[in-house]
Amino acid sequence: MQKRKRLPSNKPADARSRKSITACIRCGTCCKKGGPSFHHADKRLIEEGIIHSRWLYTIRKGELAYDNVRERLLPVDSDIIKLKGQNDSWTCIFFDESQRACRIYAHRPMECKALQCWDTRRLEKIYAKHRLTRADLISEIEGLWGLVEDHQRRCDYDTIQKLVKALDRPQKKKTRKQLIEIIQYDSEIRKLVVAKAGLNADMLDFLFGRPLTLTIQNFGVRVNPSGEKISLMPPIRRSPAC
């Protein structure tokens, strides 16, 4: 995104011939496809409070996430810290729809500076390098970091993936039970840190990643949380792209 100035049209770049675009036309398409991932170079934005951690969420190691460059769901190899969307949409929390502008333009993260929708080579060069992790930001906060590490160990996505694959095999009753226990732990720890430690609920998706009740759907498993009880529903038929 370039600096604030009115443009005659906000027709999305997707609808135009990208070949004819050689500079940002402020259509907003890239900001509506999801916020950026953070890199070490962006650390100061969070440390200086320009971007508060309640506006972030974490894609945890092993989680299946949509890779915008490769255009499919892939397990991630380390934490990816991202900016949240607005009102459950993919539109970046800092995108001002009425102005078609970035609210933190002068402080926008590195990926936003590199992204040129008409030529993604600059972004491709940096997007998987020097990613910021939760450890980079909070490993020195005693107590809190212990909780995050414990959650990561007990809700490890590699274990979850193995359990999901074993759901069709003999012993599946035991496997279901193990899977449900992991999902229940993930739900309980979130409630606990808000109720007992007074943490802001907006921080949860940064500290513990998004709830397993949601992310496990990418593994083809549906969860039916009815009251305090969690049960697994028949698997979702996944598209070949997933």
Ligand code: SF4
């Ligand atoms: S931080 Fe700004 S430039 Fe980057 S995606 Fe969000 S609105 Fe767009």
